[in-house]
Amino acid sequence: MSQVHIHKHEVKGTNLLISIVLNVVITIAQIVGGIVSGSLALISDALHNFSDVLSLIFSLVAHKLSRRKATINQTFGLKRSELLAAFVNAATLIIVAFILIYGAIERFFKPQEIESNLVIWLALLGILVNGFSVILLKKDADHNLNMKSAYLHLFTDMMASVAVLVxxxxxxxxxxxxxxxxxxxxxxxxxIIVGSDLIKKSTKMLMLFTPEGIDIKEVVREVHKISGVGKLHHIHIWHLNEEEIHLEAHLECSEDFTLTEFDALLSKIELLVFEKFGINHITIQPEFKKEDPKDFIVQD
Known part of the structure; x- marks a missing residue:
């Protein structure tokens, strides 16, 4: 396996921990306030906040696990744990949404008088706390799907508080x-809208779909331009995590190369796919006049 080393955005868990503490405080305040005021929107916002606390903790644990080094039993380490966290967090967003809709429909036909002043002040508190948390995680969210799932939970919290305020x-x-x-x-x-988008992205990565923006036929065309390459086939391209895209393939060589000559050819392929497609890990099985299927995609 060849690997191109690239500069990575260093995601730290400190901001996530701060957000967890802040959300615990706002959740307790909203639950008490919702009960006292009789506001279902405030209680639903608190329920959402509580689910966010659990999701943020899950994201923090996944973030820590993903930094563990590879072992004999875990040859990739636990790098995909953040993808699992993103998937679970997205699923909880959708589940909570349907619970809120059910409760809201019941309350719509039986509206109750609500202590609006308390609702207003707690909504403002929610906007400030969640807004600060959103700012803390914004940069990490641009580089990490797990952090983006945590960011979206907090962002929807902030928007929910705006809606409650109105x-x-x-x-x-x-x-x-x-x-x-x-x-x-x-x-x-x-x-439901933001959760569905996130669950779609994380599912594609977990199921090892070809990364969005990468056309396998285009990869093949570019590799075939390199002198000494016969045909690239049995191709797999997937996300290990958000930072690593892997390519695995068989390569029919045009000549019976020595190992030294093949290493030189491999270096050219490695540089090409990294610069043009962002693929930073490749594993190539060399072949010379081997009888096997030569299709781009072959079911192993």
């Missing part, structure tokens, strides 16, 4: 208590 103001000045249910449903729909 609802609280409408209840205070117009007495529209049904708005509490409407805002809850809007929050839930947004959760």
């Amino acid at each position: 609802g609280g103001l409408l209840m205070k000045f117009y007495g529209w208590f049904w708005v509490d249910s409407v805002m809850t449903i809007l929050i839930a729909v947004y959760l």
Whole structure:
């Protein structure tokens, strides 16, 4: 296996830990406030916040596990743990959303008077706390799917608090208590949208789909331009994690190369696929006049 070493954005867990502590505080405050005020939107926001606390903890554990070194029994280490965390976090977003919708529909037909002042102040607190957490994780979210899942949980929390604030103001000045249910449903729909996108991306990586943006036929065309290459076949390209894209293939050589000559050819292929496609790990099985299927994709 050849590997191109690239500069990686160093994701640290400190900001995630700070966000966990802040969300524990806001969750407790919203649960108490929701019970006292009678606001379903506030309680639903607290429920969402609680799911976020669990998700953030899961993300933090996955982040720590992914940094473990490879062993004889774990030859890739635990690098894919962050993909699992992203998948689980996305799934929880969607589950929580449907729970909120069910509760909101029930409450819509039986609106209750709500202490709007308490709702407003706790919504403002939620916006400040989650907004700060979002800022903390924004940079890491751009480079890591696990961190992006945590970021999305916090971002939706912030948007949920904005929705609760709007609802609280409408209840205070117009007495529209049904708005509490409407805002809850809007929050839930947004959760389903962002959760579905994240679960789609993490599933593709976990199932070893060809990475988005990489055309295997284009990879083959470019490799075939290198002198000494016969035909590239039995090709697999996948994400190990977000930072590593692997290519595995058989290579029919045009000549009966020595090992030294093949190593030189391999270096050219390695540089090409990294510069053009961002593939930084390759494993090539050399062949010369071997009788086997020469299709690009062959079921092993």
